[in-house]
Amino acid sequence: MMERGPEPRSVDAATITDLAAFVRDIAQPCLPVVVRGLCRNWPVVTAAIRSSAALVAYLARFDAGRTAEAFVGDPAIAGHYAYGKDLAGFNFVRESLRFGDALTRIVAAADAPETESVYLGSLPTDAYLPGFAAENILPIVPATARPRIWIGTASSVACHYDTFDNLACVVAGTRRFTLYPPDAIGQLYVGPIDHTMAGQPISLAANAPPGDPRYPNVATARARAMVVDLAPGDALYMPKLWWHSVEATAPFNVLVNYWWDAFAAGPDAPYTAMLLSMIAIAERPPAERAAWRAFFDHYVFRPEGHPLAHLPEAQHGILGPLGQGNYGRIRAWVMKMLRGG
Incomplete structure (x- = not known):
């Protein structure tokens, strides 16, 4: 694991009252910002703080019974989802599971970390957990930005970027984000753009051991990295194209995020x-x-x-x-x- 770097700027959640204030004070500078306690009062966060069982019971209330694709990793990878040898495949398998069955399996794996790692990513709550968004409201994002949920055991998601603005809210467990500015792209040794794990190209070098001879310039990027740890109720705003590695460091972790383009003039990207x-x-x-x-x-x-x-x-x-x-x-x-x- 890389040494801890400086944190992004932090703001008090009470100072961000509506979408206009968010765009003006947070999004416009195009820099990462931590908003501590932004979603602390969400019912789902309250349930998570109470216990994992309470959180599972809360999510089960909304379960629409749909099937989702889960990443399942052998114990040997310790939740580090990545390419396989020579980029030919991946070091995990994809399984189609009903949401409730996947949640049960994640909880069981969290209680026995020597077994497998299981990860559900980017599920639209309107489809999988209808009614969830109405109870867990975030007025500082536009109504068109609909929440997605990410659930899993301890894991490490490879360094990547998004082409949308991203507000990530921790519900359960803890998350460590390591962020690199967009212009670090040439030092991060990016993999293929049309053969990816989950849609976005990833850095092959960001999580490589220090001194790896394949990536001589990655140390320059690491020297500019920002590192932040988030607890339940905390949120992180990441502008478009900021590279980020995400480590879920607790046995059982849940995150909700919103993607949207804060500055779009039309549908073209x-x-x-x-x-x-x-x-x-x-x-x-x-x-x-x-x-x-x-x-x-x-x-x-x-x-x-x-x-x-x-x-x-x-x-x-x-x-x-x-x-x-x-x-x-x-x-x-x-x-x-x-x-x-």
Whole structure:
């Protein structure tokens, strides 16, 4: 395990009263923030603090009886879910289990850690636990951001990123998050983007032993890492593209999270634009790529401000505010180009 680093900024949950305050004070700077006690008053947290049995009974009230995919690991992996040898497969198996049966199996494994590790990840509570969200309310996220639940024995989830803003709330057990900034990507030795454990590419180096000769530059990333431990009721906000390893360090652990895009102007995602750019630009000559980088900086990243700041706003055309109809105009233009029009 890596040495403990600095913690992200912490704020008092009482200071974050609504969605507007959250976006302004927490999301806008695009830095991780710990909100201690944010969901301490949730009924599910109250049940978890009372006992594991009380928590299981609470969740069972909402169980819709649906089948979920569980990660099941041999005792030898000690809950460290990862690739297998040569990235050909994985060191765990996937089993389809009814939610209630999976929960029973997780509790049994938590009581006998020398047996197996079992993990249920990213289950939408509206589908698997209907009614859960109505009792465990978080008014600082938009209504469209629906809660997902993660349940398992002690585990270590490989370092990855999300393409959405993420608010992770600990319900039971303890979680240690190790966070790396987006620009550490080149030092984290990222695996394939189309052969992943759970949808997102992972760092092959973040959890490697110190001094591993395959990853000589990972020490630079580790020197910038933030580490934070969360207890039941605590929450962590992680902006898009921040890398994070997640260790569930108690025998029985439950987390609820929310994903959403706090700054979306429409349905199109930056990741989609990046993939399209890969096929359009990535294998062109270096000098041409540098030229396109200059244009991307000027029109998209805008380090020197709006590209038409030298003109009156009335002459900005489709480079005017997206909310004034220009989103749709640009999108229609792009779709026409993609169709060959």
